[in-house]
C-alpha cells in the first residue's frame with residue numbers, strides 16, 4: 124500500500140486536482156460581480172433618467188398629451204389634494220370626488236380662481252358599492268377625461284392582528300381600495316381608448332413590496348393595485364393609454380411639517396410624481412423613495428418582516 128511520506132507531496136496532489144474547481148469558482152464569482160455591477164449601474168441610470176432629467180427639461184403640455192379633464196378620487200385631503208392642485212397648475216380641469224361634497228366646493232373654487240381651470244365636484248362614498256358610481260358616470264359622460272387619479276384608500280391606521288380587524292373595515296378595504304379603483308378605470312378607460320390618449324395613476328404603497336404582517340389586508344390590497352396597473356399598462360400602452368402604478372413610501376400630512384427628505388410634503392411628492400408620468404409605468408414617484416424601494420427589493424423577506432414587526436411596536 125502506498126504511503127504518504129511527505130506533507131508537501133500530499134498538498135501538491137490535492138492542489139493539482141482542485142485547481143480546475145478553483146478556476147471554475149473564480150469564473151462564477153467574476154460573472155456574479157460583473158452582473159451585480161451592471162444591475163447597480165442600470166438602477167442608477169434609471170434613477171437619473173426618471174427623477175432628475177425630466178425635472179431639468181422644459182414643462183410638457185399635459186393637456187395636449189393626455190386630455191383636458193382629470194378625475195381625482197379622494198381630492199379633499201392628502202395626496203389627492205396635492206395632485207389636484209399640481210394638475211390644475213398645469214392647466215388641467217378637475218372633477219373632484221370625495222365623501223363630503225360641501226368640503227370640496229371651497230377647494231374647487233380656490234383652484235379654479237388660482238389657475239383659471241374648470242372644476243366640478245361629486246360627493247360619493249365608495250363604501251356604498253355600486254350606488255356610488257351613478258353620479259360619476261353622468262359627470263364624465265360628455266367630458267374629455269385625460270387623467271384618472273385613483274387615490275382613495277382605507278388606511279391601516281395602526282398595525283393589528285388580522286383577527287382583531289373589524290368586519291366592516293375589511294369590507295371597506297375591499298370596496299374602496301380594490302373595487303373603487305377597478306370600477307373607476309372601467310368607467311374612464313373606454314373614452315381614453317377611443318381618443319387614443321389618457322393617463323391612469325393608481326396609487327399603491329411601499330407596503331405592497333413584500334408581505335407585511337399586521338397590515339395584511341391593506342398591503343394585499345395595494346399589491347392588487349400594483350399588479351392590476353402593470354397588467355393594464357401592458358394591455359393598453361399600444362392603444363395610447365399610459366397606466367402608472369405609483370408606489371409611495373411615507374408622505375407627511377397636509378399642513379404638517381415635512382418629515383425631512385425621506386417623508387416629503389404631499390405637494391413636493393405630487394410634483395415629483397407627475398414629472399414621471401409617461402416615463403415609468405411603475406415607480407415610487409420620488410427619488411428617496413426609489414432608494415427605499417431598491418433596498419426593500421434586495422432585502423430578504425425575513426428582514427422585511429422583522430423590520431415591519433419592529434415598526435409596529437413603535438406605533
Ligand SMILES: NC(=O)c1ccc[n+]([C@@H]2O[C@H](COP(=O)([O-])OP(=O)(O)OC[C@H]3O[C@@H](n4cnc5c(N)ncnc54)[C@H](OP(=O)(O)O)[C@@H]3O)[C@@H](O)[C@H]2O)c1
Nearest residue numbers: 197198199200201202221222223248249274276328373374
Ligand atoms: N400618506 C402616506 O404616507 C402614504 C404612503 C403610501 C401610500 N399612500 C397612498 O396614497 C393615497 C392617499 O393617501 P393619503 O394619506 O393622502 O390619504 P388621506 O389623507 O386619508 O385622503 C384620503 C382621501 O380619500 C377620501 N375618501 C376616504 N374614504 C372615502 C370614501 N369611502 N369614499 C370617497 N372618498 C373617500 C377622503 O375624503 P373624505 O374624507 O372627504 O371622503 C380624502 O380626500 C392612498 O391610496 C394611500 O394608500 C399614502
